[in-house]
Amino acid sequence: MSILSARSLSVRFETPRGTLQAVNDVSLDVNERETVGLVGESGCGKSTLGKALMRLVPAAEGRIFVSGQDITRLGSKAIAAIRSDVQMIFQDPYGSLNPRHTVGKIIGQPLSVAGWKRADIKARVCELVDKVGLPQAALDRFPHEFSGGQRQRIGIARALALNPKVVICDEPVSALDVSVRAQVINLMKDLQAETGVSFLFISHDLSVVEHISDRLLVMYLGRVVESGKAADIWPAPAHPYTAALLAAAPVANPKLARSRTRKTLQGELPSPLNPPQGCAFHTRCPIAQARCHEERPLLRSIEGHAGRQVACHFDLVTHQKTPDLAATETSYVSA
Numbered sequence: 001m002s003i004l005s006a007r008s009l010s011v012r013f014e015t016p017r018g019t020l021q022a023v024n025d026v027s028l029d030v031n032e033r034e035t036v037g038l039v040g041e042s043g044c045g046k047s048t049l050g051k052a053l054m055r056l057v058p059a060a061e062g063r064i065f066v067s068g069q070d071i072t073r074l075g076s077k078a079i080a081a082i083r084s085d086v087q088m089i090f091q092d093p094y095g096s097l098n099p100r101h102t103v104g105k106i107i108g109q110p111l112s113v114a115g116w117k118r119a120d121i122k123a124r125v126c127e128l129v130d131k132v133g134l135p136q137a138a139l140d141r142f143p144h145e146f147s148g149g150q151r152q153r154i155g156i157a158r159a160l161a162l163n164p165k166v167v168i169c170d171e172p173v174s175a176l177d178v179s180v181r182a183q184v185i186n187l188m189k190d191l192q193a194e195t196g197v198s199f200l201f202i203s204h205d206l207s208v209v210e211h212i213s214d215r216l217l218v219m220y221l222g223r224v225v226e227s228g229k230a231a232d233i234w235p236a237p238a239h240p241y242t243a244a245l246l247a248a249a250p251v252a253n254p255k256l257a258r259s260r261t262r263k264t265l266q267g268e269l270p271s272p273l274n275p276p277q278g279c280a281f282h283t284r285c286p287i288a289q290a291r292c293h294e295e296r297p298l299l300r301s302i303e304g305h306a307g308r309q310v311a312c313h314f315d316l317v318t319h320q321k322t323p324d325l326a327a328t329e330t331s332y333v334s335a
């Protein structure tokens, strides 16, 4: 069952330089006990989509559902009630934790807003610090006394306080050292197994979502360009953009990783204020053809591949046997 859904969701910002379409006609479902990875380069609209799902930024078009209930136009009181079901954690745990409040107060804050009694808050907060692997002594201390990884544990405890059905995690480990990342991701997986919470896991880094996602959504300039089971996409990406992201994903040798990134995703990300005509990826796509400059590819199912969708006229799954496309694919890997 779908816990969190969007249908044809669009978000626009009016800027001095014109209208910026940050999220464009995005549909998604996050099901029970599921982790959906949302990936794409900086500026492609991931955070805006996350905030729109939380109703923190207004949707210009489309609908949002939480457990089947349409929340698109709910008033602020009704939205406050939904907050217990949908929570969000952010990249910078320090920025989102009040530095003047003790950890106990921070974790208990959603409970007091929800009208819990003091004694119940205290008991729940003790349980939560334990769950996220922090000592009880942490409760009386302040955020600056903790490391980045510990602060993210505090953010996770606060997000889980009201037993949400889904947590939108916006780059939760991007600011952490690589060694700490795995610990926090493992903690999130354990908590998911224990509580059944679903995650919409946002990251610009495919190697982060690889370990945690059941399904993936790949965004480019505000639109979903590929979606499907992570286990289907990793070995055989359908969209040339996904293939380039995968080829550019960090590898063990950082020098090699950097040179790969430069070689595989060529060209600048176009301005979302003025996206290219036709397929928005055509300015950087190694297999773009004349048709791509004119005609925008619709997001469509891939024949014979249940649950997979792609927005490309010449997707790599359907066309994988064409010799010139096969040659292009190897160039991603060898670059």
Ligand SMILES: Nc1ncnc2c1ncn2[C@@H]1O[C@H](COP(=O)(O)OP(=O)(O)OP(=O)(O)O)[C@@H](O)[C@H]1O
Pocket (backbone or CB within 6 Å): 013, 014, 015, 020, 022, 040, 041, 042, 043, 044, 045, 046, 047, 048, 049, 204, 272
């Ligand atoms: N409040 C705002 N007003 C105007 N433009 C905005 C606003 N918030 C975001 N944008 C623009 O919308 C686009 C999408 O931004 P968003 O933060 O959602 O991207 P992102 O995918 O989360 O990027 P990152 O990986 O850097 O976090 C960007 O071009 C950004 O500049």
Ligand code: SF4
Pocket (backbone or CB within 6 Å): 239, 240, 241, 279, 280, 281, 282, 283, 285, 286, 287, 288, 289, 292, 297, 311, 312, 313, 314, 315
């Ligand atoms: S539609 Fe054309 S330009 Fe766009 S990704 Fe596919 S091949 Fe590349």
Ligand SMILES: [Mg+2]
Pocket (backbone or CB within 6 Å): 046, 047, 048, 170
């Ligand atoms: Mg972001």
